[in-house]
Amino acid sequence: MALSHAFPSGQPVPPQQKALTVLGLESSCDDTAAAVLRRAPDGSVTVLAERVLGQDAAHAPYGGVVPEIAARAHAERMDGLAAEVLAEAGLSAHELDGVAATAGPGLIGGVMAALMTAKGLALGAGIALVAVNHLEGHALSPRLTRKLDFPYLLLLVSGGHTQLVIVEGVGAMTRLGSTIDDAAGEAFDKTAKIMGLGFPGGPAVERAARAARNPERFDLPRMLTGKPGCDFSFAGLKTAARRAWDALEAPGDQDRADLAGAVQSAIASHLSERTGRAMDRFIEAFPQASRTLVAAGGVAANQTVRAALTEAAQARGFELIAPPLKYCTDNAAMIALAGAERLALGLVDGLDAPARARWPLDADAAARDPATGGGRKGPKA
Missing domain, CATH: 3.30.420.40 (ATPase, nucleotide binding domain)
Structure with a gap:
């Protein structure tokens, strides 16, 4: 399973043995989220600031998430939310080691909001960009609050x-x-x-x-x-x-x-x-x-x-x-953690990192045995 490869123009960097401070951005569905996290060399983490803005009221009349409404809300909120959590953490973008953003899978208009904001910050502040698989964020989320060894x-x-x-x-x-x-x-x-x-x-x-x-x-x-x-x-x-x-x-x-x-x-x-x-x-x-x-x-x-x-x-x-309820649902702390874990291994991405509607965790299994059926969400995931 090869999630560990950088995108074509991403340059792998040496593994990091220092504390890493990462901004995480999440916008794959209907929650706009940002968080700042610090990962110690021993793998322990501290969430310095985090916020999640939901959209339940906007989607409630339709009985489900409307992609166009979600994408517009993300675009309007993401940069301001990133600035708010940085201010709460007492940091500027230049003091970060990297910025991590959900790059998929998800509603493509929403995914682009977090990813494009992260690219702008990475370019402007001269820091590493990490394009995170949203599902890997969930997979690593229990490590936000406790030591958990693989596998x-x-x-x-x-x-x-x-x-x-x-x-x-x-x-x-x-x-x-x-x-x-x-x-x-x-x-x-x-x-x-x-x-x-x-x-x-x-x-x-x-x-x-x-x-x-x-x-x-x-x-x-x-x-x-x-x-x-x-x-x-x-x-x-x-x-x-x-x-x-x-x-x-x-x-x-x-x-x-x-x-x-x-x-x-x-x-x-x-x-x-x-x-x-x-x-x-x-x-x-x-x-x-x-x-x-x-x-x-x-x-x-x-x-x-x-x-x-x-x-x-x-x-x-x-x-x-x-994980605690706030880390079971979509959040940016798990994205920041996944970004910090990857950055600690020297894995970064280029500014050409694509937004992906579909991005399986196990690409080999997805190719060998793709999900089938007519579900609107399941097979696409």
Whole structure:
């Protein structure tokens, strides 16, 4: 897996044995974020300043993220937000060792906002540019708050991504499975939209599910039953939820709660079952390694999902680690960390670094076994 190569005009530099201070910028979906982070030579990190500006109110009328609205908001906010976190950290751009920006995957108009701002800062201040894979940011995010040795197993589960990856090191990822259609977060969002629960859908479904009395009344499918491997599928569940809702003559609050509970339970069960298979594979590949499962991404904040993953992990002797909520969802601290980790290895990028709508963590697996299906987000990721 070759995320470790610089882009064509990027010049690798000697590995860094000093403390590194990096500005991180994130704009891959609907959160505009900036953070300043310092990485010590021993790998410990300190977040000096961080901010995230959401866009929920702008997208709520549409029940989902509108790319054009998101891109415009990022373009209007990104440079000012970068200036704010630098001021909070008491630093100028010239005092940074580098600037890291999400270069993909994501909504291309949004990705360009962070990347172009980073290029301008790198050129103007004469500092290193690091183009970060957003998914690698999530993969490394637990190292923001604790020491975590490689390798470990990662379940990345969010609105745009659902995949299982062995993280062997910076730029060294092996994909075990991914969604063949929709991401888990999209199933949450679409179910919320069907029932008029609001946006963002994941937290809305979780809140509604707390009042569920009889979620078993809805006969929802078990996805990929009997199919080997670690791939996921959520399109059928999304369709079944819509049909169940449409079949109700005059649905009320209890119907919403019960269906929300049924969908949430089905998602949690599917995630834990496929992740259990991945844990078994991890043990076979790394019998002497610490058994660590990291759950990252916005869906990892769902308590029912966490409980199901915890049970599956404990059954196999794994420790489940989930970053704090603010680092589960999109943020710039994880981008700054990924940038600092790469910079410490002497990996930088040129000003021709492209913005990418698609950028798989494991390029070899993506080429050998590409995701298929009609999902708007899953296969594109």
